[in-house]
Amino acid sequence: MNTDESLLFLCVANSARSQMAEGLARRRFGGRVAVQSAGSEPSSVNPYAIEVMREVGVDLSAHHSKSVQTIDPATVSTVITLCAEEVCPAFFGGARRMHWPIQDPATHDPSTPREEMLSRFRAARDQIQGRLEVFDALLAIPEGPRPQEFHASVRVKDLATSTRFYAWLLGAEPKEWTHRYSTFVRPDLRTNFVLVVSDGKELHRDTLYHLGIAVADKAAVVRSHELATMAGFKVSKPPRTTWRGTPLHELWLEDPDGNLIEIYARLTPEELADKPANLEPTALT
Numbered sequence: 001m002n003t004d005e006s007l008l009f010l011c012v013a014n015s016a017r018s019q020m021a022e023g024l025a026r027r028r029f030g031g032r033v034a035v036q037s038a039g040s041e042p043s044s045v046n047p048y049a050i051e052v053m054r055e056v057g058v059d060l061s062a063h064h065s066k067s068v069q070t071i072d073p074a075t076v077s078t079v080i081t082l083c084a085e086e087v088c089p090a091f092f093g094g095a096r097r098m099h100w101p102i103q104d105p106a107t108h109d110p111s112t113p114r115e116e117m118l119s120r121f122r123a124a125r126d127q128i129q130g131r132l133e134v135f136d137a138l139l140a141i142p143e144g145p146r147p148q149e150f151h152a153s154v155r156v157k158d159l160a161t162s163t164r165f166y167a168w169l170l171g172a173e174p175k176e177w178t179h180r181y182s183t184f185v186r187p188d189l190r191t192n193f194v195l196v197v198s199d200g201k202e203l204h205r206d207t208l209y210h211l212g213i214a215v216a217d218k219a220a221v222v223r224s225h226e227l228a229t230m231a232g233f234k235v236s237k238p239p240r241t242t243w244r245g246t247p248l249h250e251l252w253l254e255d256p257d258g259n260l261i262e263i264y265a266r267l268t269p270e271e272l273a274d275k276p277a278n279l280e281p282t283a284l285t
Helices: 017-032 047-055 114-137 159-170 218-231
Strands: 006-011 034-039 078-081 096-099 149-156 181-186 191-197 208-214 234-242 248-254 260-266
Touching: 006 017, 017 034, 017 047, 017 114, 047 114, 149 159, 159 181, 159 191, 191 208, 218 234, 218 248, 218 260
Parallel strands: 006 034, 006 078, 078 096, 149 191, 208 260
Antiparallel strands: 149 208, 181 191, 234 248, 248 260
16 A cells, blocks of 8 residues: 555544544545545534543544535545445545444434433444554555465365355365365466365364465565565564475464464476485475
């Protein structure tokens, strides 16, 4: 995602969701991102929005509702609409468009209890905050591998039964199978999917075996290690060539939740010809 960002949050009245988004984004991004908000039918900032934002240290008391027609399209690189059931405001120009449907916390029913109103506004505020956290995480992504295939392996209780199910689901019989695994390959989906016997694991929490991506060659595996290290990601096993099973150049990482991620490249015929007699892994440098 481009770091030279300028955001415009839009909803109908520019009274609650887009105002809260503007306040939260200004606090989060500071001078890194220019932030505006507007609406197609501007009214006034909702007092409940001011109150729940004050709870998290953001002051909206000086904010006012603005018309989308007052926004210069040249000042906006990304426009984010927050309407859910309403008709979203139109915005002209070449800005990238994103849609975050957040239920309108406001209501015209005067009998709605105050605590319920606060709960509705807090829910909208927190949903917007969560989306902004992900948006921020994507602002400056370091250079990474160039995947050519996605790989996933899952454990299953009954290999035959699961093989039948996934053959139906993926529209293809497995490329190969043994008593330990079945491998499905769908080049058109850039997917390599493997079923692995469970080995007694508790599948309600240990179903995922690992995820992975294929890269072009040995050099790409080594480069992926360099990039992961520079980005501060956790390396589980440094680059190596493994010979047992399917020979691969591979690198093992851990994602932020500790899931294993394999970055791999298949060996060329020339590389396969150099297979060591003891089949022990060979470190890559």
